[in-house]
Amino acid sequence: MRKYADLAMIGIKEHTAYLSSVWAxxxxxxxxxxxxxxxxxxxxxxxxxxxxxxxxxxxxxYIIVATIISTFMECDVIGWINGQIQSGDVANQLIxxxxxxxxxxxxxxxxxxxxxxIYTIPLMILICIFYNGELFCKKQLACxxxxxxxxxxxxxxxxxxxxxxxxxxIVTWPLNMLLAAIxxxxxxxxxxxxxxxxxxxxxxxxLPFRAIYAIPVTIIxxxxxxxxxxxxxxxxxxxxxxxxxxxxxxxxxxKNKLVVQGG
Amino acid sequence: xxxxxxxxTKIYKQKKHQKKIAVDxxxxxxxxxxxxxxxGPNGAGKSTTIKMMTGILTxxxxxxxxxxxxxxxxxxxxxxxxxxxxxxxSVLCWDIPVIDSLKLFRDMxxxxxxxxxxxxxxxxxxxxxxxxxxxxxxxxxxxxxxxxDLAASLIYNPDVLFLDEPTIGIDVLSKERIxxxxxxxxxxxxxxxxLTTHDVSDIESLCExxxxxxxxxxxxxGTLPQLKSDYRTTDLEEIIKKIxxxxxxxxxxxx
Amino acid sequence: xxxxxxxxxFVIIYIKGKLAYHFSLxxxxxANTIQIGVYFAGFMVIFHNFYNIAGWTQNExxxxxxxxxxxxxxxxxxxxxxxxxxxxxxxxxxxxxxxTRPIGPMLYMVLQQFQYTFIPRLALSVFxxxxxxxxxxIKWTTGTLVFYAVNMISSFVIFSAITVFTGSxxxxxxxxxxxxxxxxxxxxxxxxxxxxxxxxxGKGIGFxxxxxxxxxxxxxxxxxxxxxxxxxxxxxAYLSPFIALVTGVAAYFLWSIGLxxxxxxxx
Numbered sequence: 001m002r003k004y005a006d007l008a009m010i011g012i013k014e015h016t017a018y019l020s021s022v023w024a025x026x027x028x029x030x031x032x033x034x035x036x037x038x039x040x041x042x043x044x045x046x047x048x049x050x051x052x053x054x055x056x057x058x059x060x061x062y063i064i065v066a067t068i069i070s071t072f073m074e075c076d077v078i079g080w081i082n083g084q085i086q087s088g089d090v091a092n093q094l095i096x097x098x099x100x101x102x103x104x105x106x107x108x109x110x111x112x113x114x115x116x117x118i119y120t121i122p123l124m125i126l127i128c129i130f131y132n133g134e135l136f137c138k139k140q141l142a143c144x145x146x147x148x149x150x151x152x153x154x155x156x157x158x159x160x161x162x163x164x165x166x167x168x169x170i171v172t173w174p175l176n177m178l179l180a181a182i183x184x185x186x187x188x189x190x191x192x193x194x195x196x197x198x199x200x201x202x203x204x205x206x207l208p209f210r211a212i213y214a215i216p217v218t219i220i221x222x223x224x225x226x227x228x229x230x231x232x233x234x235x236x237x238x239x240x241x242x243x244x245x246x247x248x249x250x251x252x253x254x255k256n257k258l259v260v261q262g263g
Numbered sequence: 264x265x266x267x268x269x270x271x272t273k274i275y276k277q278k279k280h281q282k283k284i285a286v287d288x289x290x291x292x293x294x295x296x297x298x299x300x301x302x303g304p305n306g307a308g309k310s311t312t313i314k315m316m317t318g319i320l321t322x323x324x325x326x327x328x329x330x331x332x333x334x335x336x337x338x339x340x341x342x343x344x345x346x347x348x349x350x351x352x353s354v355l356c357w358d359i360p361v362i363d364s365l366k367l368f369r370d371m372x373x374x375x376x377x378x379x380x381x382x383x384x385x386x387x388x389x390x391x392x393x394x395x396x397x398x399x400x401x402x403x404x405x406x407x408x409x410x411x412d413l414a415a416s417l418i419y420n421p422d423v424l425f426l427d428e429p430t431i432g433i434d435v436l437s438k439e440r441i442x443x444x445x446x447x448x449x450x451x452x453x454x455x456x457x458l459t460t461h462d463v464s465d466i467e468s469l470c471e472x473x474x475x476x477x478x479x480x481x482x483x484x485g486t487l488p489q490l491k492s493d494y495r496t497t498d499l500e501e502i503i504k505k506i507x508x509x510x511x512x513x514x515x516x517x518x
Numbered sequence: 519x520x521x522x523x524x525x526x527x528f529v530i531i532y533i534k535g536k537l538a539y540h541f542s543l544x545x546x547x548x549a550n551t552i553q554i555g556v557y558f559a560g561f562m563v564i565f566h567n568f569y570n571i572a573g574w575t576q577n578e579x580x581x582x583x584x585x586x587x588x589x590x591x592x593x594x595x596x597x598x599x600x601x602x603x604x605x606x607x608x609x610x611x612x613x614x615x616x617x618t619r620p621i622g623p624m625l626y627m628v629l630q631q632f633q634y635t636f637i638p639r640l641a642l643s644v645f646x647x648x649x650x651x652x653x654x655x656i657k658w659t660t661g662t663l664v665f666y667a668v669n670m671i672s673s674f675v676i677f678s679a680i681t682v683f684t685g686s687x688x689x690x691x692x693x694x695x696x697x698x699x700x701x702x703x704x705x706x707x708x709x710x711x712x713x714x715x716x717x718x719x720g721k722g723i724g725f726x727x728x729x730x731x732x733x734x735x736x737x738x739x740x741x742x743x744x745x746x747x748x749x750x751x752x753x754x755a756y757l758s759p760f761i762a763l764v765t766g767v768a769a770y771f772l773w774s775i776g777l778x779x780x781x782x783x784x785x
Contacts, residue, residue: 021696023696024696024697024699024700025696027700028699028700028703028706028707029706031700031706031707031708032706032710034719034723035710035711035719038718038719038720038723039564039571039714039718041718042571042572042714042715042717042718043564043568043571045572046568046569046570046571046572046573047567047568047569047570050567050568050569052567052568053567171539171542171545173549174542174545174546174548174549177549177550177552177553178548178549178552178553180553181549181552181553181555181556181557182552182556184556184560185556185559185560185563190560191560191563191564195563195564195566195567196563196566197563197566200563275783276783314614317617317618318617318618319614319617319618319781320781320782321778321781321782323782339620342618342619342620343620345618347615347618349614349615352610352611352612352614352615354615356531356532356535357535358534358535358536358538358539359531359534359535359538363531363534364531366527367527367528367531370523370524370527371524371619371620371621372620373520399535399538
């Protein structure tokens with residue numbers, strides 16, 4: 001356990017090494033959140049009485065919570081793994097007495113903790129000052145936090161799988177860029193998933209993206225029946241298991257490829 | 264083209280109102296058609312001086328005149344007549360064949376077609392450029408890359424050539440060829456060449472004249488034989504070591 | 519003539535160099551197309567439930583921001599890559615090499631590349647620009663055509679000036695990338711604000727986008743005037759050429775001062 005804690009510390013230090021970029025990143029979040037806030041407010045103000053799946057308040061809460069979550073959910077795992085595989089460093093990692101995936105996970109947690117302290121808490125304070133109103137459904141908060149933890153795991157496993165694709169691809173960034181674009185739209189981090197047209201909702205049913213933002217954010221911000229909460233959580237659980245199995249398979253096959261080719 | 268440097272001074276402003284005098288009131292003249300070795304220990308102000316002579320930095324005081332022209336008035340004319348080769352920074356396009364870069368420079372410096380062909384023939388004959396001319400620099404060895412860089416900087420027949428550590432990290436045989444080439448260019452075209460290097464054998468085999476600077480000040484400006492007779496030894500490395508050591512001692516005394 | 523010839527030569531070499539990496543150029547274009555495509559898809563999704571925003575219909579907003587994106591993409595072909603790389607060029611000392619050429623450093627950097635990754639953005643902008651125009655009934659007269667054309671040119675100048683401005687900062691602080699990104703990044707920067715009518719952000723931001731970082735003159739004011747929208751300051755619609763001149767001159771001076779600073783201080 002000690003060694004993982006050390007790795008988490010490295011993650012924290014790495015992230016705080018560039019203080020100037022911390023400021024700019026935080027400002028970028030604020031700039032983005034304000035734009036979202038203004039945009040959805042204006043949309044609701046200009047379309048009173050229309051038949052919209054989410055209410056004005058729910059939407060505003062949704063985009064605020066989604067932005068807050070994004071401050072610690074975003075990660076560089078794909079980049080780390082791509083880099084280590086392409087540079088051949090992964091071979092050095094294999095001879096260490098630590099499981100590679102756990103090592104990456106520990107570092108990821110460290111980074112997330114750092115991000116939580118640097119971005120999430122200040123952003124939440126800022127929101128408390130400027131937004132008067134209930135952000136969370138208090139009754140569902142416990143389920144919401146559980147859902148965030150599951151979402152965090154899905155996000156990590158997903159990034160792990162995409163990162164391991166470097167075993168098979170020569171250039172990885174076009175795939176990353178493509179997936180990042182799809183992720184941005186389908187996860188619901190940008191537009192509330194409830195607002196999606198039918199076709200998009202149907203496509204999304206078969207993909208893990210909505211389990212990362214749309215599900216936890218909805219549980220936190222929108223009153224739901226106990227049954228739909230249970231259903232949402234089981235969808236997340238399903239994706240955790242499925243992605244875990246896929247990542248294990250990708251790791252085993254990829255590692256063999258590495259051993260056969262000799263790095 | 265001759266170069267005249269008068270009372271050249273450069274001061275860097277550092278944090279907390281500290282000033283560092285990088286080049287301190289240096290004057291020297293380089294007559295046209297000479298090869299001059301420009302040496303000094305690390306941090307002596309060598310590269311600052313070269314940067315001022317190539318128009319990258321403007322001096323805080325003093326003047327540089329190249330054939331009577333200066334950077335303020337005749338920047339473009341000077342640039343058309345100057346070649347610069349940095350051993351550590353290539354001017355070639357990394358991913359495309361060397362020949363394409365050379366053609367680019369041909370057009371940039373408006374080199375007439377027959378001059379280009381003539382030069383290319385010469386480069387192929389002396390440098391063996393044809394061995395790797397169709398390959399991109401990223402696939403070349405350091406020696407080949409330097410040869411290609413030299414060709415790129417000489418394709419437009421500059422009258423002045425600045426060579427900043429051209430032989431750094433290059434094997435003995437390639438070094439030999441590069442020196443031979445530099446010498447030949449100087450003899451045939453009377454190109455004025457200013458060479459900075461830490462490799463004593465470069466100087467020994469190329470330079471008639473030497474300029475030594477240390478701590479921003481001019482230590483020696485004269486011919487190589489003169490320097491040797493001053494120190495009563497033919498071992499140039501020994502002489503340079505002595506000069507650098509003396510510089511260190513003088514510095515300690517001041518402090 | 520000389521510069522045109524050099525530009526052609528440079529661009530051929532640039533593309534040749536990119537093609538050396540097999541399909542990477544194609545992938546880059548595909549990835550960019552999808553990225554921009556998803557943005558348009560998101561825009562459509564947002565307007566799936568809503569009909570208008572601050573009095574602008576979906577197609578009016580689309581026409582406004584594609585107008586702005588058109589000139590933005592064109593400006594980025596020339597200025598985006600050199601200005602983005604300024605910090606790194608100065609850090610590595612490669613900028614010195616540009617100073618020893620018979621072509622000025624800015625011109626050299628602009629000529630020597632062609633940022634083709636903006637082709638998908640341009641192409642999709644043109645597509646949705648034509649689409650939105652076909653849905654709107656704009657009365658084109660000689661007057662409105664000239665007005666629109668002049669504003670396109672102005673907006674090209676404004677975008678270029680802002681890019682050059684941000685790039686020039688590198689002469690003083692080497693780590694300028696974040697400032698650049700905050701102002702010009704399309705996903706989470708201030709530039710993103712101009713995709714919608716600026717009145718939705720309130721007076722303060724409106725002022726910022728009008729007088730400090732004058733993005734509003736690349737779309738909102740001129741297009742709003744053209745579409746007969748109820749602008750708070752209708753007279754601003756005619757200011758674009760003037761703003762372009764001011765920002766252009768300011769960027770030119772900042773760049774010159776920066777260059778002088780670099781000449782005297784080094785890196």
